[in-house]
Amino acid sequence: MTPAPSRNRAGFTVPEPPARPGEKPDFSGLGLSQDIPVTRPDPDCPAKDTHMLANALIGVLNSEHQAQGQWDPALSPKTLRQGLHVMLKTRLYDDRMLKLQRQGKISFYMKALGEEAVACAAGMALRFEDMLFPSYRQQGLLFARDRDMVAMMTHCLSNAKDNLKGRQLPIHYTWKEGNFFSISGNLGTQFPQAVGWAMASAARGEDTVTASWVGDGTTAEGDFHGACTLASTYQAPVILNVVNNQWAISSFAGIAGGLNATFAAKGIGYGLATLRVDGNDFLAVYAVTRWAADRARAGHGPTLIEHVTYRADAHSTSDDPSRYRPKEEAKAWPLGDPVERLKSHLIALGEWDEARHEALTDALSKEVLASYKTAESYGTLRDGPLSPVPSMFEDVFVGQPWHLRRQRQDLGV
Amino acid sequence: MTPAPSRNRAGFTVPEPPARPGEKPDFSGLGLSQDIPVTRPDPDCPAKDTHMLANALIGVLNSEHQAQGQWDPALSPKTLRQGLHVMLKTRLYDDRMLKLQRQGKISFYMKALGEEAVACAAGMALRFEDMLFPSYRQQGLLFARDRDMVAMMTHCLSNAKDNLKGRQLPIHYTWKEGNFFSISGNLGTQFPQAVGWAMASAARGEDTVTASWVGDGTTAEGDFHGACTLASTYQAPVILNVVNNQWAISSFAGIAGGLNATFAAKGIGYGLATLRVDGNDFLAVYAVTRWAADRARAGHGPTLIEHVTYRADAHSTSDDPSRYRPKEEAKAWPLGDPVERLKSHLIALGEWDEARHEALTDALSKEVLASYKTAESYGTLRDGPLSPVPSMFEDVFVGQPWHLRRQRQDLGV
């Protein structure tokens, strides 16, 4: 029946999150649970065989802290402990860096609190030769690849040892030797670049895979669409990850269209393989990443993965989330905390205990602090030493054309 | 089973069309047929109830020229004859304009041959107050709204009576009084603008609907994604049409990712209502447009429609399709010709015959020719008269700032 034409009095809709400051957190609308087992197609299946997974939630760890179902990657206790180590290291590093920012030692910082599994598990599931095009919240990849922490800190301090010569805002890491691309401040730009990188690898017949990450909010950018289109057309060996941590800065995922479809479902329209995973479940993230990597490596093309997680702290040190969401939201998050969940799993396996956990925390805290002492000894943004001033005019071009030479001279350096 | 990691020897894929010049046209891969009846959900249904239609093909006219199935709009013979009239007018207009371009009377032209139903049926199914944001191949909308043909031609001639003062390439019509937005030469830009227009209408509580059109190739642009995202987030009363005529210029729909999913399926990831229709079936296009308009008008939000059709002639007068596709492709197109199909339907209904068809063709040809004579009497691009030269400096701004005044004076006008 055709509805009677009526005045569209509703105007347009502006979506609102379920709860604002002072209100009770409410994630019931998301229908999330840790206990639904989901089937696992073969990584060489036709893309359409994965499309039902765009609306599911792939999980391994259930609420009893047991690994279950077809997606269980069956990791050794050693690997699991390594995962815990990497996530905890990320978290403790973040904590320290936040403090430093508060003390004015670094100009800016962004934490990954609550979503460490997304980067750490992916970093471990991929090969070292696989290329990473992260956004600013995947520092966990660096820890997974055992990046020298002092080097990370000297970058954030913008001091004379910063491998980026003080040119970039903190946390915009570059680590070429670690196959970690440069982080841009511009959202989403790296997504289609990653496809280009993957195509070049494929053209040379290499079996490396390229992976990239964007946030839920960033999926709205044109570059997200460009990347999916390129990946689809050329069937590039690329893994396109959407980290749906529920929030952009102050705007919730609904402003990016997230109330009307999952972010994984966007892949359906490009014929990409699509997976939606519990992003706070280390094992599940590991499993889907490995699945997508195997698929790409074997020449079966790209995968879009949505990681459902929650940004448990502020967007950045410039943000104050208490102004736009209930303070208790992180605690109410139905998928829990990734560190706690992996820890509980290891304990349930008999492969971990509180004492070891405390010891690890302690050791890592000390490592972070010692690293910082070293890094700071090379200088800080405020007090220097910085990269020499003339370096400011380098690397714009390979050489230094006359106008830059003159400008350098004009500055008297 | 995880496939054994192997060297990705395939490189990346560059899709190729089924047939190139000299080869046999082959559309079997598209799985198109005129005879599959498809169910019709209510226009106020949840968007997801339409998602199976993204992979179907909504049709009304079967190969026996009968209207069938739930989507039959049950149009009166008069309306059907009007549809035939409008499509034929479009076609004859196109033919004439092509000749004029070949004679050097106009600088450029683009025909809609073979896909007239897409614009003509939509134009008739919408209300006159509904706003249109077309691409360059929906001239049929103008005929459906009975735009003065002389005015269309004076525009294409860029003469002194051109309502656009000679500023635009031919066929980039603007007709404000007809609620027909300006056509841009830049692909896809109008798609998100249409959403903004629709939001303004909705904000005022009007019950008009806004419709926009892009081609299959254009779906790759970031603006396509921007439009779908805006439409989804704000649930704007907008109809987003993709005219999949199988070709961009020389690149086939596969280069836009069309081998891996339908274009309608792109709507799924935004939670839009999605319909895929036989674009050469006047009745079906009419029906889906009305469905989407009813839905939007009643406040139930946006719809993405893919019209499956075939661009039977060159991309534009600058193009030579024989260089990249078989000459006989149009004839092999499984969904036939929209004019022929509606004509046959009317004949089957006993509401039309060859003699009337010939008479109509004759009358329209004469109308086109007479209009052209009149239009040409107002001038041509080559011989003038054109809009007065000083008009070139107008409408950049509301007023004429000093720099433009000086430039005009500098030109001595």
Next chain:
Amino acid sequence: MSKTARMTMIQAINSAHDVLLERDERVCAFGEDAGYFGGVFGCTQGLQEKYGLSRVFDTPINEAAIVAMAIGMAANGMRPIAEIQFADYIFPGFDQIVSELSRLRYRTAGAFSAPLVLRTPCGGGIYGGQTHSMSPEAFFTHIPGLVITMPSNPYDAKGMLIAASESDDPVLIFEPKRLYNGPFDGDPHKPALSWSSHEKGAVPTGHYTVPLGKADVVREGTALTVVAYGTMVHVALESAQLAGIDAEVIDLRTLIPYDIETIAKSVNKTGRCVVLHEAPRTSGFGAELMAQIQEECFYALEAPIKRVTGWDTPYPHAHEWEYFPGQTRVMRALKETLEA
């Protein structure tokens, strides 16, 4: 004229929105985080609560879509004011601005137009690194059909935003974020200044406009002319003061169409001119000003026109103050021009 109050530039911009939303129901405001939160700098804070969700709202993170939506709305009778969160992020929307916004009136011979305002914070001085520091105004000055502005103080910021929204032309407003909370004279080592004691921090609470296209001679002088806009106006004033040079300082305010009359009158008087901007030097807006001034005032010029600008590099993070065209460099240019 209504009451005045002391306002920061942020408060003044907020107040302009408030006045406009109140007076004209066609006005709406949106942008990334501009709705509930009120913008990352607070320029639209409190306005969603006051005017409702459909007048002040958040947008998806797609600057092209933001501009396009604004165009569609403006063409359909509304008066949108869209915020681009940082000027560095305006480029995904560049095509909609160049190819669509700027030309709509022209290509439709006046049938359609898009009278809207795009506001965006620009400039460095907050250790924002290369992606939170750009001054991209010059790109936009090369696009026929756009009014381009950059206010340097709360009074102008409010008056120009109201004028922009009431204008029938599309207007871009670049807001130097370093000035949001106080004037900045180019010396990062001084304690932060505040608008509360600045003449231009006294802002009428109600409706008023500052005309577009009119420069402001903020310091009269005879020795030479300094043409500046945005943050550099304050640097110019302080540098002239410190150097003890009787400079005439012009705050351009509107870049397109620029106030050639005021500039030419001044340069014809002083015979010397220095142009300042924070943006990179090559093909910066200073080049246009210099080109036009030398055409206009050639026979009055006693020295080459100099420019002091950002360097032709991305805006570096650590070397912010070596990049920023501060007092030392400005003073040197003033002296050299005076002595040339």
Next chain:
Amino acid sequence: MSKTARMTMIQAINSAHDVLLERDERVCAFGEDAGYFGGVFGCTQGLQEKYGLSRVFDTPINEAAIVAMAIGMAANGMRPIAEIQFADYIFPGFDQIVSELSRLRYRTAGAFSAPLVLRTPCGGGIYGGQTHSMSPEAFFTHIPGLVITMPSNPYDAKGMLIAASESDDPVLIFEPKRLYNGPFDGDPHKPALSWSSHEKGAVPTGHYTVPLGKADVVREGTALTVVAYGTMVHVALESAQLAGIDAEVIDLRTLIPYDIETIAKSVNKTGRCVVLHEAPRTSGFGAELMAQIQEECFYALEAPIKRVTGWDTPYPHAHEWEYFPGQTRVMRALKETLEA
């Protein structure tokens, strides 16, 4: 040096691709319709057949994605040459160019770079209307980190494309489409000229380079200096001839970094200068040249530097020849500058 053959600009560009694809397996070429069809102007015609689908191929219609894909490939060791079908359509890719391509080497302190070539046909004179006629080069000259070029003839077009592809910097090449099939001196009423009888239509069939950053003095003279590039070089030559003025005409060829030495030397000699471009006047690249020339040559200048340019309007369809800075306007400027 290898054999030469008569080539149009299109053939020369095609030949450059061919040489590059043949010599260096890292080179690939792509763009909308650039694969099977060989580009809407034929610049890559026949190359997919010769080098295969994965070296020369079609892209989706998304200029941002084209640039981004090229960046990713270049960063990963390839040497992509991407075609943007018309310069008017480069703007969806503007963000990737400004924010990414131009800064990759800088922001990574040299760890990553994207040595690629973006080619795109620009300019009017073919009744292309506002969306097939733009000369947007000035926008790009304001972006630190890009080499910007515009050849004016087949010899340079090939040699510069090879040099660009072999350069480790990202290079943009704006190709004046009006010159593709023959030189054009600004008189649309004359029969079309052909490259076959033009000195610069003789092109080596093999590998050679034309250095980037070097202007070409295409006519020596003492009365005044004309700085031009692209189509305007031919207009300048013909106008000087017709006006009987002993002009020195400089074909800039590379806009960034521009050859200030050659320009300054000439202006210091002649004392007079006219700058030409087809793009709109305000903030066009002419402004930069004028600003720098007056800084550099102030004391040698005997007259204001003049510019002859397109108007500050979109490129109109019907009034193409009233828009185009043709011989009449150029001659007048030459005379006025000479007599000033």
